[in-house]
Amino acid sequence: MRDFSYLRAGNIEAARNAAALPGAMLLAGGTTLIDLAKCGVAEPATVIDISHIEGLNAIDVTADRAVIGALAKMSHVADNTEVKSLFPAVSEALWQAASAQLRNMATIGGNLMQRTRCPYFRDPQNFPACNKRAPASGCSAIGGVTRGHAVLGVSEACIATYPGDLAVALVAFDAEVDLGERKLKVEDFFLAPGATAEREHDIRPGEVIMTIEIPGSAAARRSTYVKVRDRQSYEFAAASAAVGLELESDGRTIRDIRVALGGVATKPWRVRAVEDALKGKALDEDTVRKASALAVEGAVDHGANHYKIALAPRVIARAILKLGETA
Amino acid sequence: MTVHDMKHAASDSARLEAVGGRLSRVDGPAKITGVAKYAFEQQLEGLTHAVLVGATIAAGKVTAIDTRAAETAPGVLAVLTPDTIMELKGASDWFGNPPALSTYCPLARKVTFSGQHVAAVVAETFEQAVAAAALVKVWYDETPAVVDLSDGKAGDGIPIEAMTKEWGDAQAAFAAAPVRICAAYNTPREFQAAMEPHGLIARWQGDELTIWEPSQWLDGVARTYAEWFGVPFENVRLVSPYIGGGFGSKALALAHSAVAAAAAKMLNRPVKLVLNRPQNFTSYGGRAATRQTVAIGADRDGKIQSIVHRGVNETAIDGMWVEPLGSVTSIMYATPNFSSKQNVVRVNTVVPGAKRAPGENPSAFGIECAIDELAYELGIDPLEIRLINYAEQDPHAKKPWSTRQLREAFAAGAEAFGWAKHSPEPRSMRDGHQLIGSAPRASCLPAAYRPWPRFFRGR
Incomplete structure (x- = not known):
C-alpha cells in the first residue's frame, strides 16, 4: 500500500x-x-x-480588477454576477469546463494546477515512458494515438495538451497569479515542455497560490469563450478560444483585441500575432479569417491531431465574429 | 432533473399522459436521490475484496506469474492464477447449448486480448487488494495481434451462411440498373459504459450460493453459476435489486463473476469484485465494429430494382458473435432483387455481445444512408424516395404486414419536423453560424417488424 x-x-x-x-x-x-x-x-x-483555510475563497470584482481567491469554487466564480458582466469569457470558460459536480468541488487554484489528460501520462502501468512523469524516459504519445495532442508549443520531449479552459481566458486578459512572495503573469506561470516536460508550472516548494487577479478592460467586458469539442458537455476542447474585443467609436475599427487558444497547445496559448494583425483594422469576416490563420503558424502535428491546425483559426474567427455581432 | 412522484402514477391524469407523456421509472427517484442500494453495496460480515490483474499484451501466452510479493503484502488472503484457482465446470451458452469443454478456467493462460484477466488478488480491504494486485508480476510470450477490422492481417473472415438472404438475381439487376449507387458504411466498436459498473458479491453457505449482482437475466445467469460449480439451480440465489445501466451487457455471468464466486468458495468468505472503469471496456463485449457496403440499383424514377449488401463484423479469437447486419436491410424497402451476405473476422478483442438492438442499429444506418445517396443521385426528395419504394408487403416472404403505418408516421413526422422547408443542397442550410442538414430515418426491430420513422437534424 x-x-x-x-x-x-x-x-x-x-x-x-x-x-x-x-x-x-x-x-x-x-x-x-x-x-x-x-x-x-x-x-x-x-x-x-488547505480546504479549511478561511478567507481564501473570496471573489472581489470591480471594474478595475477581479481578485479571485484560490479556494473559490469554479461554480461560484462562473455564477458571480460581476464576473459575468465584467469578464464574461472567464465565466463562460468555467461553465464549459468539467461537469456540474466537478465545478462544485474544484477550486480555482486547483484548476490552474490540473495536469494534462494525455492518456499516456495517466497510465504509468502500461506506458512507463513519459518525460512528464519520469524525465528522460521518453514520450509514449509520439508515434501513438495523438488525436487529442497539441500542435503548438510542442517539443521532442512532450506533445501533451494543456487541458483547461479557465486559464485560456486568464492569459487572454493578462491575469496574474499571486504566490505570496511572488506575482507572476498566468502566461508565465505555465511552462511549455521544451526539454523539461516535467515542469508544468513555475511554482516552488513552499509556495501556495493565494489569488488570481484579472485586470479589467473594455476587451474583457466584451469577451467570450468558444469551445468546440466532441460532445456538448463534460469534454475537453478539440479547440477553444478566449477572445476580447474593443472597437473604436466608429463601431467597426478594432482598438484592442485579445486572443488565446485552448485545446491545441501545451500551455494556455496567447496568440499576439492574430491580435497585432487586427488592431487598427476594420472588423470584417475576410480580415478576421486571414488574421486568425496566423494563430497556427509553426504548428506541428503528429498525424491524428492534424485537424486542430485547421480547426483552431476557425474557432478564433467564430469567437471574434460572434463578438462583432453583439455590439 | 424532475423527480416525478409515483403516488400519482395510477391517477387519471397520469394515464392520459401514458402515451407521449413523461413517466417516471419506478426506481428513478431512489436512484437519483442516492437511496438505491445497488447489488454490490450490501454490507456483509467478513466481506473480502477481489481485484483483477489484466493482461498487458493482446496476444500470446502467460509463461510465468510471480505472486510472492503480492502474497506477503498486508491483508492479502489469496492470489489466484490459472494454476491456483479452483477448477470450474463448463457451462452452457445462453441458448442452452452444452459447453464445448468440460472444464472452465476464468483466468487466462492463453491471452487473446489486452486486459484479459490473468490473475486476481483477494484481501481484507479493497485498498490492500489494489496495492497487492500491482505487485503481481506476469511474464508473457507475446505473438502478433490483429488489432481490429482495419488491420492488414484481419483478412476477409469467415462466411456466416445462416446470414445469407437472397431473392431474384441481385447482381444482374444491379448491373442492368440505369442508376446505381454503392457506398461503404462503418461503425466502430460501441461500449456499454453503465454508471453502475459490472460487479458482484458472492457468498457460499455450504453448497448454497448467493450472488448479489445486477442482472438483466436472472434465470440464465443463475443457471450459469449452478453449472460452473456443479450445484442444483435451486441452490443459486441471484439478488439484483437495481440495474444501474445494462444496455444488454448485464445478461450473462462473465469471467470476473466466476473469479469472485470461485474465490468465495475457496476462502469460505464472501467476496466482492467490482470492475474498475478501464476493466469495463475489456471484460465484456459491447457492440462489434462493423463494415458494410450497400449497392442499390434503381430506375430513373427512383424505383429500386436491386439491393446488394455485404457486411462484416468483428468477433473474438476464441468467441463468436454475429451482429446481424442484414436484418433491417432486407425488410425496409420493396425490391424485386436482393442479396445480403455476412462474414465475421476474428480480432484480438473481448468477445462482442448484445448491445441495444443488436444488428438493427448498424443495419439501419447502412440502408438508410444508402437510400439517401440514391435520392441525391436521382434528385428526388429523400422522403419521397422512401414512399416510392414503400414495402406494401414483406419484400422477402411476400406476405402482408399485420400492421405497418410507416407512411402515416412519415406524414406526421414530416409535418412535425417542418420537412417542407428542408433543402437537399449541401451547405445550403444554416442555424446561426452552424451548417445544418436533415434527413428522414426509419428502422425496425425484429420482434414485431414495426418500422418507425425519425427525422434528424445534423450539425
Missing part, C-alpha cells in the same frame, strides 16, 4: 511550511489530486489539506 501523511493546514503559513516538505502536495477540491493518485501518477508523501 502506498502510505502518506495527511495534514490539515489551519492557516496559510502552516500550508506554506508544509508545502516545503519533500513529496508534499496540496489538497483543495481534490478533483485532480485524487484522480491522479488513483491512476498511479501522483504519489504524495504528504497531503496537505
Whole structure:
C-alpha cells in the first residue's frame, strides 16, 4: 500500500511550511489530486489539506480588477454576477469546463494546477515512458494515438495538451497569479515542455497560490469563450478560444483585441500575432479569417491531431465574429 | 432533473399522459436521490475484496506469474492464477447449448486480448487488494495481434451462411440498373459504459450460493453459476435489486463473476469484485465494429430494382458473435432483387455481445444512408424516395404486414419536423453560424417488424 501523511493546514503559513516538505502536495477540491493518485501518477508523501483555510475563497470584482481567491469554487466564480458582466469569457470558460459536480468541488487554484489528460501520462502501468512523469524516459504519445495532442508549443520531449479552459481566458486578459512572495503573469506561470516536460508550472516548494487577479478592460467586458469539442458537455476542447474585443467609436475599427487558444497547445496559448494583425483594422469576416490563420503558424502535428491546425483559426474567427455581432 | 412522484402514477391524469407523456421509472427517484442500494453495496460480515490483474499484451501466452510479493503484502488472503484457482465446470451458452469443454478456467493462460484477466488478488480491504494486485508480476510470450477490422492481417473472415438472404438475381439487376449507387458504411466498436459498473458479491453457505449482482437475466445467469460449480439451480440465489445501466451487457455471468464466486468458495468468505472503469471496456463485449457496403440499383424514377449488401463484423479469437447486419436491410424497402451476405473476422478483442438492438442499429444506418445517396443521385426528395419504394408487403416472404403505418408516421413526422422547408443542397442550410442538414430515418426491430420513422437534424 502506498502510505502518506495527511495534514490539515489551519492557516496559510502552516500550508506554506508544509508545502516545503519533500513529496508534499496540496489538497483543495481534490478533483485532480485524487484522480491522479488513483491512476498511479501522483504519489504524495504528504497531503496537505488547505480546504479549511478561511478567507481564501473570496471573489472581489470591480471594474478595475477581479481578485479571485484560490479556494473559490469554479461554480461560484462562473455564477458571480460581476464576473459575468465584467469578464464574461472567464465565466463562460468555467461553465464549459468539467461537469456540474466537478465545478462544485474544484477550486480555482486547483484548476490552474490540473495536469494534462494525455492518456499516456495517466497510465504509468502500461506506458512507463513519459518525460512528464519520469524525465528522460521518453514520450509514449509520439508515434501513438495523438488525436487529442497539441500542435503548438510542442517539443521532442512532450506533445501533451494543456487541458483547461479557465486559464485560456486568464492569459487572454493578462491575469496574474499571486504566490505570496511572488506575482507572476498566468502566461508565465505555465511552462511549455521544451526539454523539461516535467515542469508544468513555475511554482516552488513552499509556495501556495493565494489569488488570481484579472485586470479589467473594455476587451474583457466584451469577451467570450468558444469551445468546440466532441460532445456538448463534460469534454475537453478539440479547440477553444478566449477572445476580447474593443472597437473604436466608429463601431467597426478594432482598438484592442485579445486572443488565446485552448485545446491545441501545451500551455494556455496567447496568440499576439492574430491580435497585432487586427488592431487598427476594420472588423470584417475576410480580415478576421486571414488574421486568425496566423494563430497556427509553426504548428506541428503528429498525424491524428492534424485537424486542430485547421480547426483552431476557425474557432478564433467564430469567437471574434460572434463578438462583432453583439455590439 | 424532475423527480416525478409515483403516488400519482395510477391517477387519471397520469394515464392520459401514458402515451407521449413523461413517466417516471419506478426506481428513478431512489436512484437519483442516492437511496438505491445497488447489488454490490450490501454490507456483509467478513466481506473480502477481489481485484483483477489484466493482461498487458493482446496476444500470446502467460509463461510465468510471480505472486510472492503480492502474497506477503498486508491483508492479502489469496492470489489466484490459472494454476491456483479452483477448477470450474463448463457451462452452457445462453441458448442452452452444452459447453464445448468440460472444464472452465476464468483466468487466462492463453491471452487473446489486452486486459484479459490473468490473475486476481483477494484481501481484507479493497485498498490492500489494489496495492497487492500491482505487485503481481506476469511474464508473457507475446505473438502478433490483429488489432481490429482495419488491420492488414484481419483478412476477409469467415462466411456466416445462416446470414445469407437472397431473392431474384441481385447482381444482374444491379448491373442492368440505369442508376446505381454503392457506398461503404462503418461503425466502430460501441461500449456499454453503465454508471453502475459490472460487479458482484458472492457468498457460499455450504453448497448454497448467493450472488448479489445486477442482472438483466436472472434465470440464465443463475443457471450459469449452478453449472460452473456443479450445484442444483435451486441452490443459486441471484439478488439484483437495481440495474444501474445494462444496455444488454448485464445478461450473462462473465469471467470476473466466476473469479469472485470461485474465490468465495475457496476462502469460505464472501467476496466482492467490482470492475474498475478501464476493466469495463475489456471484460465484456459491447457492440462489434462493423463494415458494410450497400449497392442499390434503381430506375430513373427512383424505383429500386436491386439491393446488394455485404457486411462484416468483428468477433473474438476464441468467441463468436454475429451482429446481424442484414436484418433491417432486407425488410425496409420493396425490391424485386436482393442479396445480403455476412462474414465475421476474428480480432484480438473481448468477445462482442448484445448491445441495444443488436444488428438493427448498424443495419439501419447502412440502408438508410444508402437510400439517401440514391435520392441525391436521382434528385428526388429523400422522403419521397422512401414512399416510392414503400414495402406494401414483406419484400422477402411476400406476405402482408399485420400492421405497418410507416407512411402515416412519415406524414406526421414530416409535418412535425417542418420537412417542407428542408433543402437537399449541401451547405445550403444554416442555424446561426452552424451548417445544418436533415434527413428522414426509419428502422425496425425484429420482434414485431414495426418500422418507425425519425427525422434528424445534423450539425
